[in-house]
Amino acid sequence: xxxxxxxxxxxxxxxxxxxxxxxxxxxxxxxxxxxxxxxxxxxxxxxxxxxxxxxxxxxxxxxxxxxxxxxxxxxxxxxxxxxxxxxxxxxxxxxxxxxxxxxxxxxxxxxxxxxxxxxxxxxxxxxxxxxxxxxxxxxxxxxxxxxxxxxxxxxxxxxxxxxxxxxxxxxxxxxxxxxxxxxxxxxxxxxxxxxxxxxxxxxxxxxxxxxxxxxxxxxxxxxxxxxxxxxxxxxxxxxxxxxxxxxxxxxxxxxxxxxxxxxxxxxxxxxxxxxxxxxxxxxxxxxxxxxxxxxxxxxxxxxxxxxxxxxxxxxxxxxxxxxxxxxxxxxxxxxxxxxxxxxxxxxxx
Amino acid sequence: xxxxxxxxxxxxxxxxxxxxxxxxxxxxxxxxxxxxxxxxxxxxxxxxxxxxxxxxxxxxxxxxxxxxxxxxxxxxxxxxxxxxxxxxxxxxxxxxxxxxxxxxxxxxxxxxxxxxxxxxxxxxxxxxxxxxxxxxxxxxxxxxxxxxxxxxxxxxxxxxxxxxxxxxxxxxxxxxxxxxxxxxxxxxxxxxxxxxxxxxxxxxxxxxxxxxxxxxxxxxxxxxxxxxxxxxxxxxxxxxxxxxxxxxxxxxxxxxxxxxxxxxxxxxxxxxxxxxxxxxxxxxxxxxxxxxxxxxxxxxxxxxxxxxxxxxxxxxxxxxxxxxxxxxxxxxxxxxxxxxxxxxxxxxxxxxxxxxxxxxxxxxxxxxxxxxxxxxxxxxxxxxxxxxxxxxxxxxxxxxxxxxxxxxxxxxxxxxxxxxxxxxxxxxxxxxxxxxxxxxxxxxxxxxxxxxxxxxxxxxxxxxxxxxxxxxxxxxxxxxxxxxxxxxxxxxxxxxxxxxxxxxxxxxxxxxxxxxxxxxxxxxxxxxxxxxxxx
Numbered sequence: 001x002x003x004x005x006x007x008x009x010x011x012x013x014x015x016x017x018x019x020x021x022x023x024x025x026x027x028x029x030x031x032x033x034x035x036x037x038x039x040x041x042x043x044x045x046x047x048x049x050x051x052x053x054x055x056x057x058x059x060x061x062x063x064x065x066x067x068x069x070x071x072x073x074x075x076x077x078x079x080x081x082x083x084x085x086x087x088x089x090x091x092x093x094x095x096x097x098x099x100x101x102x103x104x105x106x107x108x109x110x111x112x113x114x115x116x117x118x119x120x121x122x123x124x125x126x127x128x129x130x131x132x133x134x135x136x137x138x139x140x141x142x143x144x145x146x147x148x149x150x151x152x153x154x155x156x157x158x159x160x161x162x163x164x165x166x167x168x169x170x171x172x173x174x175x176x177x178x179x180x181x182x183x184x185x186x187x188x189x190x191x192x193x194x195x196x197x198x199x200x201x202x203x204x205x206x207x208x209x210x211x212x213x214x215x216x217x218x219x220x221x222x223x224x225x226x227x228x229x230x231x232x233x234x235x236x237x238x239x240x241x242x243x244x245x246x247x248x249x250x251x252x253x254x255x256x257x258x259x260x261x262x263x264x265x266x267x268x269x270x271x272x273x274x275x276x277x278x279x280x281x282x283x284x285x286x287x288x289x290x291x292x293x294x295x296x297x298x299x300x301x302x303x304x305x306x307x308x309x310x311x312x313x314x315x316x317x318x319x320x321x322x323x324x325x326x327x328x329x330x331x332x333x334x335x336x337x338x339x340x341x342x343x344x345x346x347x348x349x
Numbered sequence: 350x351x352x353x354x355x356x357x358x359x360x361x362x363x364x365x366x367x368x369x370x371x372x373x374x375x376x377x378x379x380x381x382x383x384x385x386x387x388x389x390x391x392x393x394x395x396x397x398x399x400x401x402x403x404x405x406x407x408x409x410x411x412x413x414x415x416x417x418x419x420x421x422x423x424x425x426x427x428x429x430x431x432x433x434x435x436x437x438x439x440x441x442x443x444x445x446x447x448x449x450x451x452x453x454x455x456x457x458x459x460x461x462x463x464x465x466x467x468x469x470x471x472x473x474x475x476x477x478x479x480x481x482x483x484x485x486x487x488x489x490x491x492x493x494x495x496x497x498x499x500x501x502x503x504x505x506x507x508x509x510x511x512x513x514x515x516x517x518x519x520x521x522x523x524x525x526x527x528x529x530x531x532x533x534x535x536x537x538x539x540x541x542x543x544x545x546x547x548x549x550x551x552x553x554x555x556x557x558x559x560x561x562x563x564x565x566x567x568x569x570x571x572x573x574x575x576x577x578x579x580x581x582x583x584x585x586x587x588x589x590x591x592x593x594x595x596x597x598x599x600x601x602x603x604x605x606x607x608x609x610x611x612x613x614x615x616x617x618x619x620x621x622x623x624x625x626x627x628x629x630x631x632x633x634x635x636x637x638x639x640x641x642x643x644x645x646x647x648x649x650x651x652x653x654x655x656x657x658x659x660x661x662x663x664x665x666x667x668x669x670x671x672x673x674x675x676x677x678x679x680x681x682x683x684x685x686x687x688x689x690x691x692x693x694x695x696x697x698x699x700x701x702x703x704x705x706x707x708x709x710x711x712x713x714x715x716x717x718x719x720x721x722x723x724x725x726x727x728x729x730x731x732x733x734x735x736x737x738x739x740x741x742x743x744x745x746x747x748x749x750x751x752x753x754x755x756x757x758x759x760x761x762x763x764x765x766x767x768x769x770x771x772x773x774x775x776x777x778x779x780x781x782x783x784x785x786x787x788x789x790x791x792x793x794x795x796x797x798x799x800x801x802x803x804x805x806x807x808x809x810x811x812x813x814x815x816x817x818x819x820x821x822x823x824x825x826x827x828x829x830x831x832x833x834x835x836x837x838x839x840x841x842x843x844x845x846x847x848x849x850x851x852x853x854x855x856x857x858x859x860x861x862x863x864x865x866x867x868x869x870x871x872x873x874x875x876x877x878x879x880x881x882x883x884x
Contacts, residue, residue: 043837049848051857072848073832076587080737081833088744090839092754106587178584211491214571217853219466222801223473227491242851245668343407348576348584 018202027117041067042280045082045093047075047103050265056296065279075103076180082272083318086112091274094281096140097267100180102335104135104268113270117282123289128266128306137266138303142319143185144252145261146238148223157253161189161232161261165204174211174219174231177347181216181234181265187338189260202345212348225248234265235316238317239302254317260282264304264319355374357588373716375704380720383765386738387601394598397591404595408578415577416497423560423654424823425503429650430510430550436643436652438518439526441595443828449515450648450874453818455654456508457869459826460842461568462850462862464501466658466665468492476660493811497573502563502653505739509562509819510555512877513774516815517551518544520781523632534633550615553853554773557611558728558819561604562768565731578603579731587732597734604729608722657783659866662859668801669856680861687841690756691824692762692872695817698771701764706775721772728769732829735766741758741833752844754834762830767820774816778809818877 038235046053050072057068059094075098083106085091089153098104107113121133128137147157158164164173176182189198211228213219219231220241230253241248255261269285271278287293294305297315305312312318398404409712436442437449457875458466470477471492481488521544529539559716570577585592636643669675704723727735739762742754752758782805826843835841842865849857 049852051848051852051854067856071832071837072844074851077733077736077833081740084737084744088741090744090750090753102587178580180587190637196694212574214536214574217851218465218572220853221469221472225469225475227472237853244665244853244855248422314362339585339588348580 003045042094043076044070046093046097047099062136075099079103094275102180135270137306140264141234143263144235151229158257171209172229175230190264227342380723382728384723386735388736390597394594411578419560422502422563426507426559427556430507434514455471455509456822464569464572466661469661470657476816493574498575506559509558510819512815513551513555516811521547561729585675608725662862665855665859683840691821694824695821698764698768698820699817702772710779729763736830736833767823770819771816774812778812782808
């Protein structure tokens with residue numbers, strides 16, 4: 001029985017370690033609250049990556065004196081975490097910034113978002129905000145076709161995603177069926193063209209041997225190395241690839257205005273229920289929609305600004321905003337049905 | 350109580366002592382903590398599931414694909430890992446000290462970036478493409494499906510076998526090998542008749558690790574377009590939660606089945622512990638001309654698992670450094686955090702599962718099997734599920750709320766997720782202390798603690814550090830729990846790679862990945878190889 005007393009010893013060591021971890025952390029937290037800045041702190045759960053959003057958040061702090069604390073992650077994972085927090089009545093996030101409407105849709109459907117102040121909502125046109133006023137879009141990415149000019153001639157470039165079911169495109173197109181923005185695009189197609197036409201299009205794409213990828217990045221990389229000739233993605237990625245590697249061969253092609261393949265996918269901002277600092281949260285969202293915030297998204301991340309009266313950067317082709325018939329508000333809720341249609345067509349939703 | 354099965358003097362058979370209450374309670378507690386996420390998933394799946402028939406239809410295909418991939422990868426890793434372990438510990442392979450570090454490193458790359466870099470290497474202009482071109486082979490245009498998943502995952506998981514089996518090999522008494530050789534056995538025959546029975550338990554436990562790892566892997570299978578159960582958990586997590594929880598529950602059940610099967614097959618150890626110890630440095634088998642093919646094997650494995658991805662990452666990094674877009678200074682803090690949390694998690698994991706190993710090896714207590722099952726449960730469910738389950742448990746348990754998103758909880762999450770990797774080596778460490786040595790030391794040294802420090806620990810060390818090493822190398826690349834459960838503002842190299850990679854900042858992803866490999870190599874050498882595998 002020589003080891004009889006080891007076990008309690010190990011057990012106490014584990015407990016001590018755990019207690020140290022917790023205790024040490026409390027000290028940090030205590031220190032932070034002791035040095036509480038005058039204008040408070042706003043906690044952000046951001047589905048947008050640090051590279052893309054931290055410069056504008058720093059500007060916000062410089063301008064308002066409100067400190068920001070950010071947890072970065074995938075929009076869907078953060079939405080699930082906010083769901084757990086809100087369900088337990090322990091909300092830690094003041095603002096949720098999502099890459100796409102889908103993740104916000106989950107929280108909206110389960111009633112975990114609080115209405116935004118009127119003056120914040122008024123900063124954007126009606127078609128890029130929730131009809132119940134629970135979230136606003138703050139930047140947009142257009143759906144485009146990325147193509148490899150060595151494999152696709154100018155003359156071949158289609159006007160609509162519906163042209164891609166032509167046998168001429170057999171086995172040449174990449175999509176990301178499990179990706180949120182592809183699913184948002186399909187949801188838009190359902191809204192503008194109807195469920196039947198959408199299901200037929202998905203079936204025809206599968207019959208035309210469309211190739212599935214994990215996400216937008218993977219498609220752009222695959223097009224660049226000639227694995228597929230073209231792919232359906234958000235416009236923004238190819239710009240980033242070109243900065244990384246000027247010899248990157250792929251180019252973006254815009255479908256005609258009004259085609260579901262030219263949908264504008266909005267990023268969204270919302271305030272979770274039970275947020276500790278909703279005033280600062282609203283202030284932050286208003287800042288993202290201010291002139292300097294919107295210019296940042298237009299010029300630094302090549303996205304489309306959404307606030308009324310803002311123009312995109314010269315690097316991206318203009319889109320006719322008023323014309324684009326986007327039912328953004330409908331994009332969130334109908335995602336389950338969208339995914340069922342995608343998997344029903346035999347794709348890996 | 351198990352009666353001795355072999356005719357041998359009574360004093361030589363390990364004395365099985367009934368596990369006392371403290372140990373049994375500790376085991377139960379450890380098992381419970383590890384099993385909590387999997388149990389929560391099962392409960393939620395049961396609550397959410399509506400119609401089971403369509404769910405079963407939807408999950409049948411992915412389950413079958415998951416099993417196919419896991420079986421292929423675990424067998425490949427078992428063969429490659431064992432062969433390399435034998436070459437690196439029992440032979441005079443030239444440069445084996447260097448190989449020992451290089452050949453465990455494929456484990457450290459997060460699979461999403463490792464697989465992406467590997468695929469980039471196959472693209473026109475990539476190293477692999479150029480190499481294949483040079484020898485007249487046309488590289489495949491698409492690198493997808495079961496074959497692609499098998500190659501990438503095998504190349505990244507064989508170290509799960511290599512480390513524990515190397516540790517075990519280095520504790521097999523040299524005298525046995527000598528006897529076998531004196532009796533006229535060839536090196537191969539010695540390997541089959543002496544070595545294999547000794548490494549059987551280690552090999553089985555580590556093959557199981559690879560199987561379970563592959564079952565819950567996401568990054569690589571997603572990139573090669575292979576639709577597994579884990580991919581379903583992620584793809585349906587937002588819009589179809591019943592399916593997501595159903596798939597996660599199915600993963601947990603499948604894993605439990607495999608773990609129980611392995612424990613049953615394993616049975617009792619075949620080899621009775623030799624009463625001489627292995628601390629006498631052994632003589633190495635001289636490879637002679639065979640050193641050439643042996644070196645070629647090591648080089649091939651290192652090329653596929655390390656060189657190809659590193660070359661792609663290096664190319665990305667070099668572009669970024671050349672254009673001045675990457676600021677190395679920003680990566681210092683994440684590098685330090687990575688080292689601190691991974692060492693903490695490794696140490697805590699080795700300690701946390703030790704009671705289970707003790708109960709299972711020394712006492713063969715039936716409850717130990719159940720606790721081991723709980724420990725396996727933590728490894729078999731995807732990291733995101735662990736993170737959300739621990740969030741749920743801390744947020745909804747009155748006294749635990751203050752630990753939510755603390756460094757302590759993060760380390761606990763790592764331990765729960767990766768503890769199984771330390772269990773096999775811990776059990777092996779327990780077996781490494783011969784009963785007669787234990788008894789002799791009890792007669793000679795009255796202080797229990799001094800005995801542990803001077804007799805037990807030195808004998809257990811190689812296996813303990815190997816287990817810790819595995820946990821460390823897994824923790825450095827962990828992503829979902831780090832993103833969701835860390836204190837706010839905390840970042841590791843893995844999260845830095847993830848953020849950069851997500852938005853196409855490949856240069857930064859490349860630099861951070863290379864730094865991750867460097868930090869892991871340094872930690873592995875300092876903490877694992879230098880102390881563990883001597884000789």
